Amino acid sequence: xxxxxxxxxxxxxxxxxFVDEYILHDIWVSGEVREFKVSGNSVYLxxxxxxxxxSCVKFSLIERIEVGTKIMLRGGVNFFxxxxxxxxxxxxxxxxxxxxxxxxxKKLKEKLKNEGxxxxxxxxxxxxxxxxVITGAAGIxxxxxxxxxxxxxxxxxxxxxxxxxxxxxxxxxxALMAVESGVFDCVLITRGGGSAxxxxxxxxxxxxxxxxxxxxxxxxAIGHEVDxxxxxxxxxxxxxxxxxxxxIILDTYxxxxxxxxxxxEKISILIMRxxxxxxxxxxxxxxxxxxxxxKKISHYVRKITMNAQAMTxxxxxxxxxxxxxxxxxxxxxxxxxxxxxxxxxxxxxEKNGKTIVNLNDVKKNDIIDVILHDGTLNAEIKKIEVx
Numbered sequence: 158x159x160x161x162x163x164x165x166x167x168x169x170x171x172x173x174x175f176v177d178e179y180i181l182h183d184i185w186v187s188g189e190v191r192e193f194k195v196s197g198n199s200v201y202l203x204x205x206x207x208x209x210x211x212s213c214v215k216f217s218l219i220e221r222i223e224v225g226t227k228i229m230l231r232g233g234v235n236f237f238x239x240x241x242x243x244x245x246x247x248x249x250x251x252x253x254x255x256x257x258x259x260x261x262x263k264k265l266k267e268k269l270k271n272e273g274x275x276x277x278x279x280x281x282x283x284x285x286x287x288x289x290v291i292t293g294a295a296g297i298x299x300x301x302x303x304x305x306x307x308x309x310x311x312x313x314x315x316x317x318x319x320x321x322x323x324x325x326x327x328x329x330x331x332a333l334m335a336v337e338s339g340v341f342d343c344v345l346i347t348r349g350g351g352s353a354x355x356x357x358x359x360x361x362x363x364x365x366x367x368x369x370x371x372x373x374x375x376x377x378a379i380g381h382e383v384d385x386x387x388x389x390x391x392x393x394x395x396x397x398x399x400x401x402x403x404x405i406i407l408d409t410y411x412x413x414x415x416x417x418x419x420x421x422e423k424i425s426i427l428i429m430r431x432x433x434x435x436x437x438x439x440x441x442x443x444x445x446x447x448x449x450x451x452k453k454i455s456h457y458v459r460k461i462t463m464n465a466q467a468m469t470x471x472x473x474x475x476x477x478x479x480x481x482x483x484x485x486x487x488x489x490x491x492x493x494x495x496x497x498x499x500x501x502x503x504x505x506x507e508k509n510g511k512t513i514v515n516l517n518d519v520k521k522n523d524i525i526d527v528i529l530h531d532g533t534l535n536a537e538i539k540k541i542e543v544x
Contacts, residue, residue: 168238175243181234186211186245189256190226191353202247203232203354205258210354217248224353225259228252265362266387274369278393281374283413285314285342285406291332292347293320298399300515302345305403307514311410314341320348326361337372343406344371346388347378347399359386368392376404423480431475435468504529516541 162170175181187419188211195218196200202213202222213230222228231249236242255263269275292298294317302313316332319325329346336344346368358364359379366456368375369391377392378399389395396402442461505528506513519538527534 164241165238168236168241172236172238175236178234183231183233185229185231187227187229188254189258190222190224190228192421193222193224195221200247202230203352204228204245205354211245212242213245213247215250216233219250222250222252225256225262226252227254227256252465262360262387265360266390269362269365269369269387269391274366277369278391279371279374281376281393281409283409284312284343285409287314288343288345288406289314289316289336289339289341290345290347291316291318291329291336292345292399293317293349295349297330298347298349301349301399302347302403303514305400305407307512309407309410311445313404314339321355321358325358326364329358330364330367333367334369341373343376343393343401345376345378345399345406346392347376347402349399350379356386359388362387364388374403376402421483424482428476428479431472435472435525439465439468516543 186204188206190202191205191210192203193200198216198218199217202215202217204211204213213232215232229251230245230247231251232245232247235244235246237244252324274400290299290302292315299313299315306313309417316336318332319328328382334345357380359377365387368377368388375393376390376394376396377386378396378401379386379389385395393404394405396405439461442457442464459510507528508519508523511518513525519525519541521538521541523538525536525538527536
C-alpha cells in the first residue's frame with residue numbers, strides 16, 4: 158500500500174530516526190579538514206576521508222584549523238528538518254597532525270617543483286587575437302570575460318567541459334589535447350570559484366604535467382584567492398577571477414598596439430630629422446660657394462654635385478627602408494582592425510547607438526542597425542531564439 162507524505166512529515170520522521178538512534182549521539186569521528194569557515198559565533202567544517210565528506214558545525218568559536226589537518230571530533234549526528242541536511246554537531250575537537258591527503262598533495266607539489274614544471278609555461282605572445290576558453294557549460298564565466306573584451310577584436314572560442322567531480326580532470330585533459338591542434342594564441346582554463354573539494358580537479362598530476370608542457374601559453378583563472386592549485390603553479394599566468402584573466406589578455410593586446418603606434422611615430426621623426434640634416438648641409442655648402450672666388454667655382458660645383466647625389470642616394474635608400482617599415486606596421490594594424498573583421502563577414506549590431514552583446518539587450522519589434530564593412534542595414538526584430 159502506497160503511503161503519501163508531505164515533505165515536513167517525511168523530514169519529521171527522519172528526524173525521529175536520528176533521535177532514537179542513541180549510538181549516534183556521542184561518538185568520536187576522525188578525518189581531514191577540507192574546509193573551515195566562521196559565521197557569527199559558529200564554526201563550520203567539512204571533514205573528509207578519501208572521497209567521503211561530512212558536514213560539521215560547532216556552535217562556539219575555536220582557533221582556526223588549517224585545511225589538510227587531521228582531527229578527531231566528539232559529538233552527535235543531527236538531522237535538520239528545515240534544510241533537510243545531516244550534520245555532525247561538534248562538542249570537542251582534538252588535533253592529530255597533518256592529514257594523509259594534505260601530505261600526498263605536499264609531496265606531489267614538491268616533486269613537480271623539483272622537476273621544474275612550475276617554470277616551464279610558454280610566454281604570452283605579443284598579439285593575442287584568438288583565445289580558447291576551457292570552462293563549464295554555464296555562461297556566467299563567459300559573460301564576465303565578454304564584459305571586458307566586448308569592444309576589442311579578440312576572438313573567443315569556448316570549449317565546455319566538466320569542471321568538478323568525478324571525471325572532470327580527464328574531461329579537461331581531453332579538451333586541451335583537442336585544442337592543441339587548433340590555431341590559438343593562448344588557452345584560458347577558468348571556472349567561477351568553488352570549495353577546496355571542488356578544486357581537487359586542478360590538483361591532478363596528469364593534468365598539471367600537461368599544462369606545464371603545453372605547446373600554447375596557458376592562463377589559469379580558477380576563481381580562488383588563497384590556495385594555489387597545481388594547475389595554477391604549472392600555468393604561465395595565474396589570475397584569481399575570469400575578469401582579471403580577460404584584463405591581462407586585453408592589457409597585452411593594448412600594450413603592443415601602443416608599441417606599434419609609437420614605432421610609426423618614431424619613423425616619421427627620423428625621416429624628418431634626416432631631411433633637415435641634409436638640407437642644412439646643402440645650405441651651408443651653398444653659402445660657402447657664394448663667398449668663394451671664381452677659381453674655386455668649378456671645384457665647388459663638382460663638390461655640390463657629388464654631395465647632392467650622395468644625399469639623394471642616402472635619402473632614396475632610407476625612404477625605401479622607412480616606407481617598407483611603415484607598410485609592415487600598416488599590415489599589422491590592418492590585421493587587428495575591427496573593419497577587417499567586418500569584411501570577413503562579421504557584423505556589429507547596435508540599438509540606439511549602443512552595441513548589442515546578448516539577447517537581453519533586445520526584445521521583439523525593436524529596431525536595430527546591422528553595421529557591415531560597406532554600409533548599415535536597418536532591421537526590425539521579428540523573432541528571438543535562445544540557444
